Amino acid sequence: MTTVSLFQSIEQQRKNLGSALTVVGHHYQAEEVIRHVDIRGDSLELARKVANVHSEYIMFCGVYFMAESAALLAREGQQVHLPEPSAECSMALMSPPDYVEGVLRTLMRGGRKVIPLTYVNSTLAVKAVVGRFDGSVCTSANARTMLEWALNEGDAVLFLPDENLGMNTADVLGIPESERHQVDIRRKGEAVDTAKADKARLLLWPGFCSIHTHFTVAQVQAMRKAHPEAKIVVHPECTPEVVRACDGAGSTSYLIRYAAELPDGETLVIGTEINLVRRLAEQHKGRISILPLTESTCPHMAQTTEERLAAALDALQNSRETGQDSPFLVRVPEDLKAPARAALERMLEVCK
Numbered sequence: 001m002t003t004v005s006l007f008q009s010i011e012q013q014r015k016n017l018g019s020a021l022t023v024v025g026h027h028y029q030a031e032e033v034i035r036h037v038d039i040r041g042d043s044l045e046l047a048r049k050v051a052n053v054h055s056e057y058i059m060f061c062g063v064y065f066m067a068e069s070a071a072l073l074a075r076e077g078q079q080v081h082l083p084e085p086s087a088e089c090s091m092a093l094m095s096p097p098d099y100v101e102g103v104l105r106t107l108m109r110g111g112r113k114v115i116p117l118t119y120v121n122s123t124l125a126v127k128a129v130v131g132r133f134d135g136s137v138c139t140s141a142n143a144r145t146m147l148e149w150a151l152n153e154g155d156a157v158l159f160l161p162d163e164n165l166g167m168n169t170a171d172v173l174g175i176p177e178s179e180r181h182q183v184d185i186r187r188k189g190e191a192v193d194t195a196k197a198d199k200a201r202l203l204l205w206p207g208f209c210s211i212h213t214h215f216t217v218a219q220v221q222a223m224r225k226a227h228p229e230a231k232i233v234v235h236p237e238c239t240p241e242v243v244r245a246c247d248g249a250g251s252t253s254y255l256i257r258y259a260a261e262l263p264d265g266e267t268l269v270i271g272t273e274i275n276l277v278r279r280l281a282e283q284h285k286g287r288i289s290i291l292p293l294t295e296s297t298c299p300h301m302a303q304t305t306e307e308r309l310a311a312a313l314d315a316l317q318n319s320r321e322t323g324q325d326s327p328f329l330v331r332v333p334e335d336l337k338a339p340a341r342a343a344l345e346r347m348l349e350v351c352k
Contacts, residue, residue, distance in 0.1 A: 006306045010036050013313040021316075022053045023309075024070070025061035027252045028273040028301040033061050033309060042252040043120040044139040047073065048348065057316060060330070061309065063087045063300050068124040071330045072341050081316055081328040083308040087300050089121050094207035095161035097125035102188030103205075104133055104158060107197055113154035114203065117146055119162045121209070124332060124340050126160075131339030136346035140236050141251035143169040147202075149350050156200060158183070161207030168236040168243050170202055182206055212237035214296040215271040220245040223269045223293060233258050234271035234293065242271070252276060262288050273298050 014021060014036065024046055025037035034040060039049050043066065050058060050070045058080045060067040064087055071080040100116070107114045116135035118126055127137060134153070138146035147169050150157040159166035163182065170180060181200035184191040197203055215238050223232055233248040233255055243249040248258060255270055259280045262268055264287050270277045271293035281290040315326040332340075 006310055007032075007035075010306065010310050010313060013310070013317065016317070017057065017313075020056045021059060022055040022057070023059045023061065024050060024053075026063075026066060026301065027256075027276045027279075028298055029061050029304060030275050030302065031279060032306050033304055034275075034279070036306075036309060037061060042139065042141060044141040044251070044351070045253060046070070047120070047139070047344065050074070051348070053078075057081060059083065059309070059312060059316070061304050063089045063092075064330075065089055065092045065121060065123055067330045068332065069120065069127075069344060071332045072124065072127075072337065072344060080330045081312055081326060082330050083312040083328060084303040084305075085328060085330075087303040089300055091119075091121045091161055091207050091209050092123050092126075095122055095126050095205055097123065097129050099185050099188050100126050100129045100160065101133075102190070103183055103185055103192060104129070104189070106189035106192045106194065107156070107158060107183075107203065110194065110198060112156060112198065114156045114158050115150040115154040116158045116160065117150045118160050118343070119143075119165060122161060124336055127340040127343045128336040129339070131341070131343035135343060136350070137343050138347060139251065140165060141253055142347070142351045143236070144172055145351055146347060147173060151201065156197075156203055158203045158205065160205030162209060162237055163204045163206055164208055164212070164239055165236050166202065166204045167240045168238075168249060171240060171243075175202055180204060209237040211273055211296045211298045212271070213239065215239075215242050215293050217241050217245050219271075219294050223291070227267050227269065227291070230267035230269050230291070231258075231262065232269040232271070232293065238271060246271070256280065259284055259288070259290060264288065267291065269293050272296075273301065275301070 023037045024039040025034050051073045067082040116130040116133050118130045120139045179201040182204045232246045234246050236249045267289045269291045274295045274297050277292045312328040319326040
């Protein structure tokens with residue numbers, strides 16, 4: 001099928017389903033996919049907006065942990081479908097739920113109350129563990145607010161799985177390095193150095209985003225030399241060294257606002273997933289110049305294509321006609337619903 005006919009096919013499917021369908025997509029989706037969505041946003045925006053969607057079906061163009069969260073927040077009888085069920089997140093897979101629970105139990109053996117705070121880039125099973133231990137979820141947009149909340153809820157916080165976001169947020173809050181400790185997660189927590197952990201307020205899981213760790217201080221320095229007048233901003237999943245070398249750091253929403261508010265004629269260098277950078281460059285073409293710090297593509301986001309979206313919509317139509325579940329339907333295990341939802345709802349309550 002040609003690109004033109006694929007576009008027309010998807011738009012016809014959306015028209016046929018009408019108000020019964022809402023297509024949502026993350027900013028990192030490719031242009032040929034994002035042009036079909038009704039709602040786009042970063043993780044926090046989508047968590048808020050999906051909770052207020054009334055359509056019978058939600059087609060989520062993103063990765064699996066995002067669709068899981070949408071399914072968790074969905075209304076009774078509402079279905080969430082994912083065009084590519086194998087689209088995972090490498091960072092999310094760095095924190096297996098049994099390891100998270102084992103580490104937490106080790107950290108609390110001495111009686112300390114450790115509040116787990118998981119980045120939204122985590123599996124539903126991890127969110128459930130966090131919920132059972134009175135913890136919550138955060139996004140890059142509200143990490144400061146949620147870390148402050150967590151610090152006030154207990155004696156220490158276990159921040160997972162993105163160590164860079166944890167360290168960058170700690171820098172913003174002024175938490176000294178002497179009060180931070182990277183946790184040894186081997187053997188499901190049995191390798192934790194409890195003597196050092198007991199002295200720390202912020203306990204960091206050793207995870208990272210493979211996309212944002214591609215950005216380096218050397219790249220920032222090269223851009224400063226080539227474009228001395230430019231502003232350089234990055235996502236806080238970058239290393240603290242990169243963040244400190246730039247003019248600003250923030251969520252995808254922050255990066256979008258930064259570009260929109262930059263005066264005409266300026267040059268902006270952005271360090272994040274390339275699809276968003278290209279989209280912003282096109283959007284502001286002729287007003288400002290937007291350049292990538294370097295091209296960094298998320299292969300997991302790239303798994304969702306127009307072909308996969310069309311196939312998922314076809315399967316959804318067939319499901320409506322036959323009464324059989326679509327293979328693209330996202331299911332939430334019953335035993336995970338309550339604790340995972342509690343973790344997510346704590347975030348939504350704190351960040352009203």
